[in-house]
Amino acid sequence: MTTRSHPWSAGFRTLAEEHDYRVAEIDGRVPATLRGTLFRNGPGRNDLAGRWFPHWFDGDGMISSIRFDDHGIHFRNRYVATDNYRDETRAGRIAHRGFGKMRPGGLLANAFRIPANVSNTSVVMEGDQLLSLWEGGPPYVLDPATLETRHVEPFGGKVRAFSAHPRRDPESGALFNFGIDYAAKCTLTPYRLDKGVLTRLPPITLPYAVMNHDFVLTKSYLVFCLGPILSTPLAFLLGFKSFDGALHWDAKRPTLILLVPRAGGAARIIEAEPFFQFHFANGFEEDGAVVLDLARYPDYLTIGQALRDYWKSDWPAQGMAKLTRLRIDLATGNVESRTYDTGTANEFPIVNPAFVGKRHRYAYINCDAADSVGGMQRRIAKVDLDGGTVVTHDFGPDGYPGEPLFIATPGGMAEDDGVIVILVFDATRQATDIVGLDARDLAAKPLFVGRLKHCLPFTFHGTFTPQLY
Ligand SMILES: [Fe+2]
Numbered sequence: 001m002t003t004r005s006h007p008w009s010a011g012f013r014t015l016a017e018e019h020d021y022r023v024a025e026i027d028g029r030v031p032a033t034l035r036g037t038l039f040r041n042g043p044g045r046n047d048l049a050g051r052w053f054p055h056w057f058d059g060d061g062m063i064s065s066i067r068f069d070d071h072g073i074h075f076r077n078r079y080v081a082t083d084n085y086r087d088e089t090r091a092g093r094i095a096h097r098g099f100g101k102m103r104p105g106g107l108l109a110n111a112f113r114i115p116a117n118v119s120n121t122s123v124v125m126e127g128d129q130l131l132s133l134w135e136g137g138p139p140y141v142l143d144p145a146t147l148e149t150r151h152v153e154p155f156g157g158k159v160r161a162f163s164a165h166p167r168r169d170p171e172s173g174a175l176f177n178f179g180i181d182y183a184a185k186c187t188l189t190p191y192r193l194d195k196g197v198l199t200r201l202p203p204i205t206l207p208y209a210v211m212n213h214d215f216v217l218t219k220s221y222l223v224f225c226l227g228p229i230l231s232t233p234l235a236f237l238l239g240f241k242s243f244d245g246a247l248h249w250d251a252k253r254p255t256l257i258l259l260v261p262r263a264g265g266a267a268r269i270i271e272a273e274p275f276f277q278f279h280f281a282n283g284f285e286e287d288g289a290v291v292l293d294l295a296r297y298p299d300y301l302t303i304g305q306a307l308r309d310y311w312k313s314d315w316p317a318q319g320m321a322k323l324t325r326l327r328i329d330l331a332t333g334n335v336e337s338r339t340y341d342t343g344t345a346n347e348f349p350i351v352n353p354a355f356v357g358k359r360h361r362y363a364y365i366n367c368d369a370a371d372s373v374g375g376m377q378r379r380i381a382k383v384d385l386d387g388g389t390v391v392t393h394d395f396g397p398d399g400y401p402g403e404p405l406f407i408a409t410p411g412g413m414a415e416d417d418g419v420i421v422i423l424v425f426d427a428t429r430q431a432t433d434i435v436g437l438d439a440r441d442l443a444a445k446p447l448f449v450g451r452l453k454h455c456l457p458f459t460f461h462g463t464f465t466p467q468l469y
Pocket residue numbers: 121164165213278279460461
C-alpha cells in the first residue's frame with residue numbers, strides 16, 4: 001500500500017496497536033532540565049479494508065504521550081474514542097463522511113450529513129484536562145495520564161466548532177481560539193477560555209464561506225488571513241461533493257486580513273493580494289503595524305492536491321510555502337512582505353511559546369534544500385528573523401521530521417534557551433525516532449535520539465507540559 005519511489009510514504013501507514021512502554025534505545029542523553037510530557041496528535045488510522053482514506057485529514061485522531069523523566073523516555077499512544085473511530089472499527093469500513101471521505105451509497109447516503117469529528121489535529125492542556133482538537137467540531141476531553149477519552153466538551157452548548165490552533169496569552173494564561181460555522185451565512189466566532197470559563201467574542205459574518213485553519217494573537221488583536229479558498233456549502237450539504245471537493249481556489253479574490261479586537265468591538269478587514277496559509281509562527285504589534293510570520297503558499301492548488309494524494313504524492317517543491325513576514329501598516333492598510341532563505345517546502349513554523357503575541361527573534365520550521373524538487377521535508381531550520389541568518393539540521397537522506405516543538409529550559413534567559421523535540425520517521429529503520437536538538441546550536445549532533453519500536457504515522461501538532469504523566 002505504499003510506493004517504493006517515495007520512501008516517506010511508509011510514514012503514513014496506520015498504527016493499529018496502542019502501546020505503553022519505556023523506550024529502551026536512547027542515543028545520547030535527555031538533559032536533566034527537560035522533564036515533563038509531550039503530547040502529539042495526528043491521524044493514526046489512514047485506511048480501512050485495505051484502502052487509503054481519500055484525504056490525509058480523514059484519518060482517526062491518535063494521541064501520543066512522550067514522558068521525559070529521570071529514567072529516560074516513556075511512550076504511550078491511544079486513539080481518541082470518537083463516534084467515528086468506534087463505528088468504523090466495529091464496521092470495518094467507512095461509516096461516516098469526513099474531510100474527503102464519503103459514505104458508500106451515493107447522494108442519498110451523504111446528503112445532509114456533516115463530517116464526523118475525527119479529533120486528529122492537535123492537543124492542548126487546559127487545567128488538568130487534555131483537550132484533543134479538530135477544527136470542525138468541539139474538543140474531546142482526555143485523561144492526560146491514561147489517554148482515556150472522557151467526553152466531548154461543547155462548553156455548555158456555546159461551541160460548535162473549536163479550531164485546532166488555540167493561542168495561549170503568556171501574560172494572562174487565557175487561551176484564545178475560534179470556530180467557523182458554515183450555515184446559511186458563514187460566521188467566524190472568536191473564543192476566550194480563561195480558568196475554565198469560555199466566553200464568546202462577537203461573531204463575524206464573513207462575506208463568503210472560506211476555510212481557515214489558524215490565526216495570530218497579538219497584544220490587541222486576533223488576526224486572521226482568509227485566503228480565497230472558498231467553500232460551496234450547498235454542494236457539500238446535498239451530498240454532491242465532499243467537504244474537500246466543495247473547496248475551490250478563487251484567484252480573483254483578495255486575501256482578507258481580519259483584525260478582531262481582543263477587547264471586543266468591530267472587526268476591521270484589510271484586503272491583500274491572494275495567498276494561502278495553514279500556519280503562522282507568531283505575530284506582534286510594532287510601530288503602528290501588525291507583523292505576522294507565516295508559511296505562505298501562492299495558492300491552494302499544489303498543497304491541496306498533495307494533501308489528497310498524501311501517501312502517493314510526489315510532494316512537489318514548486319508551489320509550496322515560503323516562510324514570509326508580512327508587515328501590515330494599521331494607518332494605511334499597506335501590506336509589505338519579505339521571505340527568508342529557508343529553502344523549499346516550508347511548513348509548521350513555530351516559536352518559543354513564551355513569545356506568543358510578542359516580538360520574537362527566532363522561528364523554527366520544516367523545510368527542504370533550495371534545490372529540492374520534491375519529497376517530504378528532511379530538514380528543520382532555525383531562522384534569525386532580525387539578521388536573516390538560517391541554520392539547518394538535516395535528517396537526510398532517510399529521515400523525515402514532523403513539526404518541531406520548542407521546550408524552554410526552566411530558568412533560561414535567552415529566547416532560544418531550550419530543546420527542539422521532533423518526531424522523525426526513519427525510512428531505513430521503518431520506525432520513528434524522538435529527537436532532541438539544542439535550539440541554541442541546531443546544526444549540532446542531537447542531544448538525544450530515542451528509538452521507538454515502530455512507525456508512528458506522521459502527526460500534525462503537539463503540546464508540552466512540565467507535568468509528568
Ligand atoms: Fe495545523
